[in-house]
Amino acid sequence: MKPxxxxxxxxxxxxxxxxLFAASGDxxxxxxxxxxxxxxxxPFDSKPxxxxxxxxxxxxxxxxxxxxxxxxxxxxxxxxxxRVRAATPGELEWLLTxxxxxxGMPSWSRLPEQQRWQIVSFLKSLQ
Amino acid sequence: MSKPRIxxxxxxxxxxxxxxxxxxxxxxNYFVTYTHHMEEPGSLEIANKSxxxxxxAADSFLGSAxxxxxxxxxxxxxxxxxxxxxxxxxxxxxxxxxFENRFRPLLQxxxxxxxxxxxxxxxxxxxxxxxxxxxxxxxxFLGRNDRADKEREIELKLILSSNVKGWNIAENFIGEKxxxxxxxxxxxxxxxxxxxxxxxxxxxxxxxxxxxxLGAELYGGLGDRYSFGFTNTSHYLSPTVAxxxxxxxxxxxxxxxxxxxxxxxxxxxxxxSYEIPQFFSRLRxx
Numbered sequence: 001m002k003p004x005x006x007x008x009x010x011x012x013x014x015x016x017x018x019x020l021f022a023a024s025g026d027x028x029x030x031x032x033x034x035x036x037x038x039x040x041x042x043p044f045d046s047k048p049x050x051x052x053x054x055x056x057x058x059x060x061x062x063x064x065x066x067x068x069x070x071x072x073x074x075x076x077x078x079x080x081x082x083r084v085r086a087a088t089p090g091e092l093e094w095l096l097t098x099x100x101x102x103x104g105m106p107s108w109s110r111l112p113e114q115q116r117w118q119i120v121s122f123l124k125s126l127q
Numbered sequence: 128m129s130k131p132r133i134x135x136x137x138x139x140x141x142x143x144x145x146x147x148x149x150x151x152x153x154x155x156n157y158f159v160t161y162t163h164h165m166e167e168p169g170s171l172e173i174a175n176k177s178x179x180x181x182x183x184a185a186d187s188f189l190g191s192a193x194x195x196x197x198x199x200x201x202x203x204x205x206x207x208x209x210x211x212x213x214x215x216x217x218x219x220x221x222x223x224x225x226f227e228n229r230f231r232p233l234l235q236x237x238x239x240x241x242x243x244x245x246x247x248x249x250x251x252x253x254x255x256x257x258x259x260x261x262x263x264x265x266x267x268f269l270g271r272n273d274r275a276d277k278e279r280e281i282e283l284k285l286i287l288s289s290n291v292k293g294w295n296i297a298e299n300f301i302g303e304k305x306x307x308x309x310x311x312x313x314x315x316x317x318x319x320x321x322x323x324x325x326x327x328x329x330x331x332x333x334x335x336x337x338x339x340x341l342g343a344e345l346y347g348g349l350g351d352r353y354s355f356g357f358t359n360t361s362h363y364l365s366p367t368v369a370x371x372x373x374x375x376x377x378x379x380x381x382x383x384x385x386x387x388x389x390x391x392x393x394x395x396x397x398x399x400s401y402e403i404p405q406f407f408s409r410l411r412x413x
Contacts, residue, residue: 032235044326052329060373064170064404074408101201101234109236110164112293114326115337 029100030083033091040090044114044121054122057115061108070126076104080126092120156369158381158396159258159346160318162297163240163288165231166198169408174400178256180391185268188214190254192225197406202231212254217272223250225257229286236290244284251277256394258282259348260303261312264361264389279306293325295342310353316346320367333373340369344381347390361390376401 044050059068065076072078084092096116099107108116158176166172174194181187190212197205208225227246252275254268260282281304288297301314320342328335344367348360365383372378376399383394403409 049329053327056329056331057327074405098235099201101231104168104201106165106167106198106201107236109290110162110295112322112325112337114293118327 029095029098029103029105030087030091032098033094037094038088038090040088040093042089042093042117042120042124044117045089047121050118050121051125053115054118054120054125057111057119058122061111062119070123079123084123089117089120089124092123093117096120156295156320156340156342156367156379157297157316157318157344158365158367158379158398159256160297160299160316160344161229161242161244161284161286161288162295162318163231163242163286164295165202165229165242166196166204167402167404168198168200169405170198170402171406172196172400172402174398176255176257176398177396178254179395180254180256180268181393182265182268182391184265186215186217188212188254188268190222190256192255192257194400202234204229208248208257210250210253210255212252212272214254214272220252220272222253222255223248225250227282239287239289242286242288244282244286246282246284248278248280248282250280251275253278258301258303258314258316259346259361259363260301260314261348261351262354262360262389263314263348264359265385265391266389268391280304281306294319294321299346310351312351313349313355314347315349316344318342318344318367320369331373335373338371338373340367340371342367342369344383347386359389362386363390363394365394365396 058070065073066079067073070079093113093116095105096108096111096119097113098109099105101107111119158178172194174196175191176194177189177191179187179189190210192211193209195207199205206227206229208227210222210224211220212222213219225246225248227244230243232241232243252270252272283302285300286297287299288295296319297317299316301316303312303314320340322337322340324336327337344365345363346365347357347362350356350358350360363383363385365381367379367381369377369379379398379400381396383391383396385391385393
């Protein structure tokens with residue numbers, strides 16, 4: 001295959017893949033949470049300093065989209081909603097780990113699990 | 128550029144950085160290896176990756192790449208590199224650009240997470256060593272800057288990466304094709320890293336243990352289509368350290384040790400990155 005044709009082929013594959021993903025989307029993340037993850041308990045539940053640590057992590061990682069007080073910002077959703085209020089700690093930690101990529105929420109698996117649970121502690125204190 | 132203008136440019140650049148609060152990045156500790164962690168949607172990361180080499184048979188050099196990384200969305204990250212280098216007793220030159228895209232096909236976290244990487248590069252006299260492929264080695268650094276060939280290349284990578292008990296473990300498999308007709312060349316990069324503390328401390332502190340990560344990278348070439356293998360190429364082992372200043376830049380350092388006679392004895396890598404969250408939203412509001 002000639003270099004120019006190969007380059008065009010790679011370009012077409014790249015753009016097609018992007019469009020394919022862009023065409024799909026749901027937002028039903030809660031229904032995807034496995035039962036085992038849903039039932040997980042927050043290991044920091046009884047530790048009062050976890051909320052403060054979670055607030056610090058939230059300010060560094062989440063507030064640019066969800067606002068300093070979690071009420072949402074620039075079309076990004078508020079976290080002071082019935083859905084978040086009703087969610088179990090396990091569901092929230094699962095969402096932080098996996099994200100909801102079709103809806104623009106990235107995975108925060110780059111944060112260690114302990115830090116994700118600390119953010120969950122803070123989210124629950126917001127409600 | 129005159130000295131007052133350079134000072135003025137530095138002051139303006141610093142003022143711009145201070146006007147945009149940075150997000151804390153938690154895992155980007157490597158210089159060569161990619162992980163499955165994508166740029167956050169709408170965020171722009173500005174980074175510099177530099178490498179200094181001191182080959183015995185050639186002139187010392189400093190390669191530097193400015194990296195602009197943008198999160199198009201949660202599963203697609205796009206990146207532009209502007210590369211340059213300085214070689215002692217020769218010249219300082221702009222060596223070219225690289226444009227890369229990374230796609231994450233699986234939209235949930237798994238025990239191992241693949242990412243597809245596609246890059247086009249138009250480059251000449253490159254000394255950044257952002258990957259090692261084919262029969263790359265110290266002999267490539269013996270030529271003069273003004274006699275280097277122009278290279279237009281396509282690079283594909285399969286990035287595999289996992290997070291296990293606070294560790295990030297990443298494996299990259301690289302295929303590169305010079306569009307002038309050279310055979311496919313191959314390379315690899317493996318890495319692991321971990322922050323010093325997994326839970327964040329409750330107080331605001333600059334030197335908290337969770338802000339410092341340690342790790343190591345192993346990377347090298349795998350020959351080409353006609354002579355695949357570990358011989359006649361170069362391999363490096365590099366410990367890495369990264370320090371994330373809260374609401375500030377991430378600073379990283381990595382001394383690489385060459386593992387065979389085709390490799391540089393030592394490469395010193397250092398980098399700084401700064402992430403501007405929701406870059407275009409901020410511009411619209413200003």
